[in-house]
Amino acid sequence: MSVIYLLITISIIIAIGFFIAFITAVKTGQYDDDYTPSVRMLFDDELMKSPKKVTQLEEIEEKEQDK
Amino acid sequence: MDTQNCFHCGLDIIKEDEIIFDAKSFCCNGCKTVYEIFSLNDMSCYYDFEKSPGATPQDIKGKYDFLDNESIVSKLLEFEENSTAIISLNIPHIHCSSCIWILENLQRLQKGISTSQVNFPEKKVRITYNPEIVTIKSIVYLLSSIGYEPYISLENYETGDNKVDRTLTYKLGVAFFCFGNVMLLSFPEYFEVKEYWLDQYRGFFRWLIFALAMPSFFYSASGYYVSAYKSIKTKMLNIDIPIALGIMVMFVRSAFDIIMDYGSGFFDSLTGLIFFMLLGKMFQIKTYSFLSFERDFKSYFPIAITKIKADSSEESVPIYEVEKGDRLLIRNQELIPVDGILISEQAEIDYSFVTGEAVAIAKKSGDKVFAGGKQIGKVIEMEVLHSVSQSYLTQLWSNDVFQKNVEQKHKTITDSISRYFTPILLLIAFSSFGYWIFIDANIAFNVFTAVLIVACPCALALTAPFTFGNVLRIMGKQKFYLKNALVIEQLAKVDTIVFDKTGTITTNKKSNISYEGDELSDENLLLIKNVLRASNHPLSRMLYDYLPLPILENKSTSNAKKMKVDYFEEIVGKGIKSQIFGYHILIGSAAFVEKIENSNLQQTSVHIKIDEVYYGKFIFNNQYRDGLEELFNVLSKQYKIKVLSGDNEGERSVLEELLPKGTELVFNQKPEQKLEFIKNLQDSGSNVMMVGDGLNDAGALAQSNVGISISENVNVFSPACDAILDATEFKKLNYFLNFSKNSITTIKMSFALSLLYNVVGLSFAVTGNLLPLVAAIIMPLSTITIVSFVTVMSSYYSKKK
Numbered sequence: 001m002s003v004i005y006l007l008i009t010i011s012i013i014i015a016i017g018f019f020i021a022f023i024t025a026v027k028t029g030q031y032d033d034d035y036t037p038s039v040r041m042l043f044d045d046e047l048m049k050s051p052k053k054v055t056q057l058e059e060i061e062e063k064e065q066d067k
Numbered sequence: 068m069d070t071q072n073c074f075h076c077g078l079d080i081i082k083e084d085e086i087i088f089d090a091k092s093f094c095c096n097g098c099k100t101v102y103e104i105f106s107l108n109d110m111s112c113y114y115d116f117e118k119s120p121g122a123t124p125q126d127i128k129g130k131y132d133f134l135d136n137e138s139i140v141s142k143l144l145e146f147e148e149n150s151t152a153i154i155s156l157n158i159p160h161i162h163c164s165s166c167i168w169i170l171e172n173l174q175r176l177q178k179g180i181s182t183s184q185v186n187f188p189e190k191k192v193r194i195t196y197n198p199e200i201v202t203i204k205s206i207v208y209l210l211s212s213i214g215y216e217p218y219i220s221l222e223n224y225e226t227g228d229n230k231v232d233r234t235l236t237y238k239l240g241v242a243f244f245c246f247g248n249v250m251l252l253s254f255p256e257y258f259e260v261k262e263y264w265l266d267q268y269r270g271f272f273r274w275l276i277f278a279l280a281m282p283s284f285f286y287s288a289s290g291y292y293v294s295a296y297k298s299i300k301t302k303m304l305n306i307d308i309p310i311a312l313g314i315m316v317m318f319v320r321s322a323f324d325i326i327m328d329y330g331s332g333f334f335d336s337l338t339g340l341i342f343f344m345l346l347g348k349m350f351q352i353k354t355y356s357f358l359s360f361e362r363d364f365k366s367y368f369p370i371a372i373t374k375i376k377a378d379s380s381e382e383s384v385p386i387y388e389v390e391k392g393d394r395l396l397i398r399n400q401e402l403i404p405v406d407g408i409l410i411s412e413q414a415e416i417d418y419s420f421v422t423g424e425a426v427a428i429a430k431k432s433g434d435k436v437f438a439g440g441k442q443i444g445k446v447i448e449m450e451v452l453h454s455v456s457q458s459y460l461t462q463l464w465s466n467d468v469f470q471k472n473v474e475q476k477h478k479t480i481t482d483s484i485s486r487y488f489t490p491i492l493l494l495i496a497f498s499s500f501g502y503w504i505f506i507d508a509n510i511a512f513n514v515f516t517a518v519l520i521v522a523c524p525c526a527l528a529l530t531a532p533f534t535f536g537n538v539l540r541i542m543g544k545q546k547f548y549l550k551n552a553l554v555i556e557q558l559a560k561v562d563t564i565v566f567d568k569t570g571t572i573t574t575n576k577k578s579n580i581s582y583e584g585d586e587l588s589d590e591n592l593l594l595i596k597n598v599l600r601a602s603n604h605p606l607s608r609m610l611y612d613y614l615p616l617p618i619l620e621n622k623s624t625s626n627a628k629k630m631k632v633d634y635f636e637e638i639v640g641k642g643i644k645s646q647i648f649g650y651h652i653l654i655g656s657a658a659f660v661e662k663i664e665n666s667n668l669q670q671t672s673v674h675i676k677i678d679e680v681y682y683g684k685f686i687f688n689n690q691y692r693d694g695l696e697e698l699f700n701v702l703s704k705q706y707k708i709k710v711l712s713g714d715n716e717g718e719r720s721v722l723e724e725l726l727p728k729g730t731e732l733v734f735n736q737k738p739e740q741k742l743e744f745i746k747n748l749q750d751s752g753s754n755v756m757m758v759g760d761g762l763n764d765a766g767a768l769a770q771s772n773v774g775i776s777i778s779e780n781v782n783v784f785s786p787a788c789d790a791i792l793d794a795t796e797f798k799k800l801n802y803f804l805n806f807s808k809n810s811i812t813t814i815k816m817s818f819a820l821s822l823l824y825n826v827v828g829l830s831f832a833v834t835g836n837l838l839p840l841v842a843a844i845i846m847p848l849s850t851i852t853i854v855s856f857v858t859v860m861s862s863y864y865s866k867k868k
Contacts, residue, residue: 005271019241022240026236031236036184036188042164
């Protein structure tokens with residue numbers, strides 16, 4: 001049954017690992033602004049938008065308007 | 068699409084100024100240009116995230132010339148190396164997701180910018196750029212040209228590396244780590260099953276828990292020990308004393324239990340308690356970081372000023388390097404940073420920043436001009452009399468009241484309760500100890516510690532932070548920004564409200580203009596409007612905006628809407644002399660048009676004379692804020708109301724009619740007198756709330772128990788005060804006052820609730836039955852009930868009108 005020593009030790013080590021990850025995250029300023037990243041992540045698609053796509057979209061819109 | 072509003076900035080479009088571009092309508096050229104920049108660079112999805120997110124770019128010619136000066140730039144930079152530099156700029160306009168998107172894609176608009184990152188809560192953008200390719204000046208120009216003009220003031224000087232205080236986040240992280248693991252390891256103890264292997268490893272579990280509780284006890288909770296020690300030193304019993312006492316007794320008793328193998332101790336409750344209390348603290352602190360309340364005159368002063376050197380060349384110098392005898396160049400709308408003597412022939416100086424007077428004062432060559440004034444109109448030259456730190460504004464700010472620590476003005480509600488709580492708690496602990504000592508010394512020791520543990524006022528300590536945190540958040544959403552939680556308590560205690568007149572109960576923006584005299588024909592109105600267009604005087608601007616554009620039947624005249632002014636002369640302090648369309652027009656003061664007027668009439672007016680015929684005058688009345696009358700009527704039932712004004716008595720009769728009877732009106736008050744007035748009220752035992760608009764009553768705002776500043780633009784104008792109220796929400800003042808009162812009631816109710824828990828817990832403790840399991844149930848349970856109770860209650864009260 002002494003395996004429990006091993007298991008608990010492993011679990012504590014993992015927990016400490018996460019704890020260290022948290023500390024480094026705070027240290028590098030990742031917790032200073034907790035709003036902007038939530039908005040920023042939604043932009044990625046817009047950035048990829050090529051000029052071509054825009055014109056395509058406009059064409060579709062124009063066609064719809066013509067109808 | 069709504070054609071009434073500008074596609075870019077969302078403002079109403081005046082029909083004849085409308086510009087149609089790319090099938091979208093804009094209110095002005097500036098907005099159109101911004102749209103052009105964006106669409107050329109394929110960035111028009113700026114308009115997809117929010118509807119009309121932009122701002123009209125302002126004319127900034129010459130304003131940022133100081134950015135050519137390398138020594139100033141290096142003070143502004145966060146980091147600088149050969150090909151990389153980082154700068155943080157404060158941009159007040161940041162308000163929506165479109166702003167984030169455009170500012171984070173600056174590299175597509177300007178070569179040399181590698182990345183830019185927005186900090187939305189602080190309204191800042193951090194730009195990394197290559198100084199070899201692009202200068203900071205061109206970045207600022209770019210930002211301004213797309214409507215995101217940065218706000219650079221003396222405050223930004225030497226902000227090199229600003230350290231952020233993250234201690235509380237670390238403490239909270241440590242506390243949570245310890246709490247979670249200790250809880251997990253405590254589970255076997257809760258189900259005291261007599262199983263062989265659980266008994267076998269009990270010691271191991273306990274010692275592990277002991278070890279895990281250490282960082283929480285020694286690091287996370289350290290703030291409470293310091294605060295308790297300080298309060299004992301100053302002989303003021305605050306809530307941190309019983310908390311610190313409870314934590315320490317809990318730790319010693321638990322350590323004792325584990326070492327002597329008596330039991331499992333209370334480490335689970337201990338770590339949980341520390342975690343929840345820190346969480347409450349965090350909740351209260353996290354409000355709105357973009358408003359800085361601790362501003363001083365620095366944030367209003369320009370960072371650099373144009374100096375005229377001996378060889379009459381111009382140079383931008385940092386404001387601290389200005390010396391006596393220097394010659395300075397002040398442009399339109401620039402703040403005069405130091406006292407000095409006017410060298411240019413004449414100047415129009417707007418002292419509303421210092422005195423609250425809206426009308427600019429004319430100065431002649433040789434007159435003294437004081438720091439804090441704003442030049443309106445032409446560029447002027449002045450000679451410096453003092454260096455920056457000695458001037459008038461600095462003196463105003465160095466008044467004693469600004470040095471006073473606000474915390475000491477009031478005792479918090481929690482602290483006043485703990486004054487009774489702590490002695491009673493100690494009394495119960497000792498008397499139960501005294502009782503049990505005769506029966507069983509061992510039990511007596513247990514009971515003594517159990518009482519201190521269970522009575523540890525964690526619920527009590529959580530009440531205020533969670534209620535106030537929630538209230539601060541709700542009020543912030545409604546554009547009433549409080550400096551800290553203490554202000555809520557002070558708001559609830561207010562019994563006298565003092566209002567400043569100019570800019571507070573009147574708006575700065577539009578004056579109510581009325582006309583008196585012979586009727587003016589449409590042609591005449593048109594002529595006047597065209598003359599006024601050329602003038603820069605504030606009254607001219609107001610009148611120009613006010614005058615309707617007459618619709619003329621005669622088409623040829625209406626085509627000449629923008630008629631050419633043949634002759635134009637502005638005589639400072641008097642009026643305008645001009646010739647247009649064959650008419651001689653005089654617009655100006657009574658003396659200027661040679662009209663003899665009763666000098667007792669105290670009003671601001673502009674007289675009109677066309678072709679030697681006197682027509683009449685336009686009278687500028689103050690425009691009072693919407694809902695003022697109702698607000699005063701409601702307020703006067705509960706509070707004593709007084710109105711202070713720096714202006715003359717011209718408005719007395721209007722005010723007396725508008726305001727409820729018994730409102731005291733005091734006129735001709737200088738800033739120092741306002742301060743004195745508040746002080747006298749306080750000496751007679753009143754709790755005074757001062758509602759003012761800005762710097763000129765800054766002294767009074769600081770002196771009062773609660774100083775509220777009304778601001779048209781919360782980002783730019785927020786002097787040292789306890790709260791900032793957005794001008795559009797002015798009529799809600801009564802609601803905010805009631806809300807604060809109700810939140811105090813909420814706190815009192817939850818105090819009662821938490822004391823109830825304490826009574827239950829104590830009855831276990833005194834009888835010697837406090838098992839770790841009971842403690843582990845009671846403590847989190849009371850915490851959770853209290854937190855949810857106060858949150859629900861404060862949200863409920865916020866909805867009540």
